[in-house]
Amino acid sequence: MRIKIPDGPEIVVNERYILWGFVAVLAVIGLATSFYTVGTHEQALVLRFGNHVRTSEPGLHFRLPYFAETVHKVPVRTRDVEEFGFRSTRGEDSPGGRGRRGYESESTMLTGDLNIVQVGWDVHYRRFDPINYLFRVEEPIHTLRDISQSVMREVIGDRASIQVLTVERIEIQEAARTMIQGVVNAMELGMTIVEVNLRFVRPPDEVIDSFHDLNRAEQDAQRFYEQASREYEDRVPRARGTARRIVEEAEGYKTRRVNVAQGEAGRFEALLAEYKKAPGVTRRRLYLETMESILGGVGDVVVTNEEGGSAPLPILDIRQPHRAAGSAQRGAAAKQAQEDRGQETGGER
Numbered sequence: 001m002r003i004k005i006p007d008g009p010e011i012v013v014n015e016r017y018i019l020w021g022f023v024a025v026l027a028v029i030g031l032a033t034s035f036y037t038v039g040t041h042e043q044a045l046v047l048r049f050g051n052h053v054r055t056s057e058p059g060l061h062f063r064l065p066y067f068a069e070t071v072h073k074v075p076v077r078t079r080d081v082e083e084f085g086f087r088s089t090r091g092e093d094s095p096g097g098r099g100r101r102g103y104e105s106e107s108t109m110l111t112g113d114l115n116i117v118q119v120g121w122d123v124h125y126r127r128f129d130p131i132n133y134l135f136r137v138e139e140p141i142h143t144l145r146d147i148s149q150s151v152m153r154e155v156i157g158d159r160a161s162i163q164v165l166t167v168e169r170i171e172i173q174e175a176a177r178t179m180i181q182g183v184v185n186a187m188e189l190g191m192t193i194v195e196v197n198l199r200f201v202r203p204p205d206e207v208i209d210s211f212h213d214l215n216r217a218e219q220d221a222q223r224f225y226e227q228a229s230r231e232y233e234d235r236v237p238r239a240r241g242t243a244r245r246i247v248e249e250a251e252g253y254k255t256r257r258v259n260v261a262q263g264e265a266g267r268f269e270a271l272l273a274e275y276k277k278a279p280g281v282t283r284r285r286l287y288l289e290t291m292e293s294i295l296g297g298v299g300d301v302v303v304t305n306e307e308g309g310s311a312p313l314p315i316l317d318i319r320q321p322h323r324a325a326g327s328a329q330r331g332a333a334a335k336q337a338q339e340d341r342g343q344e345t346g347g348e349r
Contacts, residue, residue, distance in 0.1 A: 033066040041077040043130050046070075052131065074130035079194060082145055084152070085120030086199060108204075109153050115161035120199040121173075123148050123180065129190030136188045143189065144180075148196075151179045161203075165211070166218075169198050 037060050038044045044056040048069045056071075063069040085107030107118040125144065127133045137143050155176050156164055164172065177196040184191050203211040275282040 034062055034064065036061055036063060036071050038073060039075075041075050042073045043076045045072045045074065045130050045134060047072065052135075055130065072130075072134055074127055074133055076127050076130060079124055079126055081122050081124050082141070082148065083120075083122045083199075084145070084148060085118065106149065109156045111156055111161040111164055112158055113160045116204055117156065117161055117164055117201060118204060119152065119156060119164075119201050121148075121152060121176070122197050122199060124194040124197070126192045126194060127190055128192050129188075132188045132190030136190065140189050140191070143187070144184065144191065147183045147187075148176075148180055151183065152176050155179065165201055165203065166215075169201065173198055 036044065036056075038056050038058045040058045042058065044061070045052055046054045046056060046063055046069055048064065053069070063071060085103050087103065103120075104118070107120050109117055109119050111117055123144070133140055155172055159168060159172070173196045177193050180196065181193040184193060202208070271282065271286070
């Protein structure tokens with residue numbers, strides 16, 4: 001082959017050299033593309049003319065040149081995350097700050113009581129089936145994002161705004177993870193949903209002040225309820241104890257009064273029986289006992305005559321009125337008893 005260079009010499013080229021050069025280049029390219037490396041966190045699918053022929057584990061492997069076999073690597077041993085309603089950007093605030101600006105279309109949702117809330121969340125997932133991940137759905141990550149948004153809107157829409165904003169964050173996360181995993185399994189995306197995290201849940205900026213007022217009111221109501229409960233637990237048992245003590249005291253007083261009354265009645269019946277046997281003696285004895293009980297509390301005893309002058313009797317020990325009165329009363333009682341017996345004996349005769 002002769003190649004004529006304008007305004008230059010004519011070059012003679014051997015066609016056989018060109019052919020061998022082309023073959024050499026193809027050989028070098030084929031040799032260079034016949035080896036590939038799979039990372040420790042990856043699996044590789046080897047396709048021969050578009051058909052899957054084998055799956056390679058981590059390490060160095062051989063394949064046919066690139067025009068015969070192609071390799072697709074899938075990271076199956078790493079956890080990836082998709083963010084919704086915000087983006088974590090280095091140098092910016094996390095989900096509650098500038099990182100969520102511009103993503104209101106993802107975060108704005110309608111609750112079951114027709115209120116609007118803003119929700120930011122992330123979905124952590126792993127790829128466990130490279131074949132389904134690559135060939136079942138054309139864009140698996142985009143599909144996962146669509147599934148996650150649909151499920152989260154459904155979960156939020158089934159609950160009232162107060163529940164979403166306050167007490168049901170854990171339930172929402174678990175319900176969303178379970179539902180997303182169910183849809184992913186049904187579509188055979190080859191993914192495992194590790195967890196779903198709510199990064200922020202808040203009312204829109206237009207009503208944030210009103211929501212804070214409502215939240216403070218609910219906290220005050222809860223605090224008052226707890227205070228009332230503690231007061232109830234303190235006062236009610238004390239009142240019940242006091243009532244029980246009063247009832248027991250009343251029962252004891254009742255028992256005591258009944259016993260005293262029964263004793264008095266028994267004593268009266270005994271006195272009545274003795275009175276029927278010896279009326280005079282019993283009457284005199286009762287008189288003396290009464291006088292003894294009355295005079296027992298007297299400090300000084302003064303005996304006067306009919307003219308009003310004082311004439312203490314020498315037989316009375318006025319310094320010790322109890323013993324004197326007792327001795328005199330016992331002597332008078334004995335004398336009166338003898339007289340009553342004599343009268344009763346004479347009457348019988």
